Amino acid sequence: MAGVSVATVSRALRGLDRVSPETRERVLRVAEDLHYVASPTATSLASGRTRVVAVVAPFLTRWFFAMLVSAIEKSLRAHGHHVILFDLEDDSYDQRLMLSQNMLWKRVDGVITLNVPMVAEEVELVDRLGLPLVAIGSPVPGRACVRIDDAVAMRTAVEHLAGLGHTRIGYIGAVPENVAHIQTPQDRLRAFLDTVRDLGLTCEDSWILGSDWTAQAAALDSTELLSREDRPTAIVAASDEMAIGVLASARRLGLRVPEDLSVTGIDDFVLSGVLGLTTVRQDVAGLGHAAAELLLRALLEDDESTDELVLPTELVVRESTGPAPTG
Amino acid sequence: MAGVSVATVSRALRGLDRVSPETRERVLRVAEDLHYVASPTATSLASGRTRVVAVVAPFLTRWFFAMLVSAIEKSLRAHGHHVILFDLEDDSYDQRLMLSQNMLWKRVDGVITLNVPMVAEEVELVDRLGLPLVAIGSPVPGRACVRIDDAVAMRTAVEHLAGLGHTRIGYIGAVPENVAHIQTPQDRLRAFLDTVRDLGLTCEDSWILGSDWTAQAAALDSTELLSREDRPTAIVAASDEMAIGVLASARRLGLRVPEDLSVTGIDDFVLSGVLGLTTVRQDVAGLGHAAAELLLRALLEDDESTDELVLPTELVVRESTGPAPTG
């Protein structure tokens, strides 16, 4: 319709040089009139690039993951890329779906993993397919990773409580069976134990609770511990959602927060502010954006990084923590 | 490698008939050995179907949308389809991204919209591209829709409070400017006003609050109203997240719930149980699964429905509501 060959149309539409201004303008005008948009499926086959990125998450329904996905989608969209989503949550509680070749092969140009510790077969698969990858949270050997320092974050929380005079500090969020494929629980528990020890405090085994990292379970699991006379004076939760569960069970038991019990979390969850929860904030959207930027650099500039990028965390003191009760 | 033509390989791998059992087995074995997976990009170009579905949301970071996306992804995956995600949230608060041809054309086989009221241009676009579409929440003219009955849900909440003797009932969640492109706020507010009128109650204008549908804003916006002597004895929030904000501001003001103030929401948000919030539950995952099933039927069996599917809601009474204070 523009009176030129398909090759010229292709060049004009993609803004390549070596097309005369008049030709380009004519092609653009005709394309507009015809609502012409190049078929991405044909473009992909011919060019070998799909402009699609796989975002892989252990589950989507928790705030942290939804925030990441949203941030990543926006960053990639701004550079003409799309997100195909893989929710690895399986029906069976104790395992997750594995990354497979037909999820990735000729379907995506790159991968972003959200806190998923990849097994050897998966790492090898992504290597074999030659796909750039950026990990958020759990590192993947030999690949770029964006994360916070979980040890520092946990230490910040514990030291805040110790600074308020607490010496009997409990913990909720020990590694549960059903999320054993997630790295974070392990890192945070270890950091908690290390910090407590470094501060010269003791922590009884019975002060360390499991819960499946939900508020509901945290409320349930903490009830027995908080009912005791010799309960801890403070609880560190490994996530804000669990901390909220502890707040709820404390309220049900008639404990005043923070007079009788201090509670802190990690995240700065969307509801933490309104609920007055002291926490260690991480910039979740920032993690997502940083990961997307790293991947885009690998995709667009063929510059694949293998660095670790560690974003800072920040103590946010609200009403849920206060001086340890005296006596 | 299997000693047959590519046509036969194609037929064998896709499980078509008219392939001898021996040939099929040989092809499958060789494919396995070679880690062969057909290129989806070439398959799409040749067959005209991408096996990808666009899931379009006004934003992703709220629980309701993340739940939907997760449910949809799992349903579609079980039938060999993938999800490409479009987060329509824009940097500017007062508008959203529009659906455009290059998001959809030759990229997806169908569309699921999550509570996005489509403008005429968008409806026309999807029509022109010949894509099957299933709407969740906001209906799209001439297309299948899966939703709850917002009017019934809201009526259930209000009648529950009226049944407890409340006559002074406030509302939070009036239509805010920045989410004017979402249908739900309008429907719920209208149903609230209708029900209050039907019950013969009066509701002062000053009892109807805005908030931008977040807990934070709800806490802020409700503080002034709840500080008054002549405050309502109950507040209906149009969502659980806002109800949680109201609970927080009541607690800060020293109001006892439910003795001084009853609060209810709609959703049964993940934290509502642990926080003791009375609410009207909707089956969010059920909405997602139903929508995915409808779309898959259109895709796989060429049977596009235009029905409305209305899922039931259910009153869940917890500790946040009780008899109206006497005197």
Place this chain on the structure above:
DNA sequence: CTGAAAGCGCTTACAG
């Protein structure tokens, strides 16, 4: 600056 032609890797009638 522009075009003809090969090629990306499949699927799908059409023959046999």
Place this chain on the structure above:
DNA sequence: CTGAAAGCGCTTACAG
């Protein structure tokens, strides 16, 4: 039951 060949709609050297 199997194969040869056309076609899906682009991109990309290669000529000119």
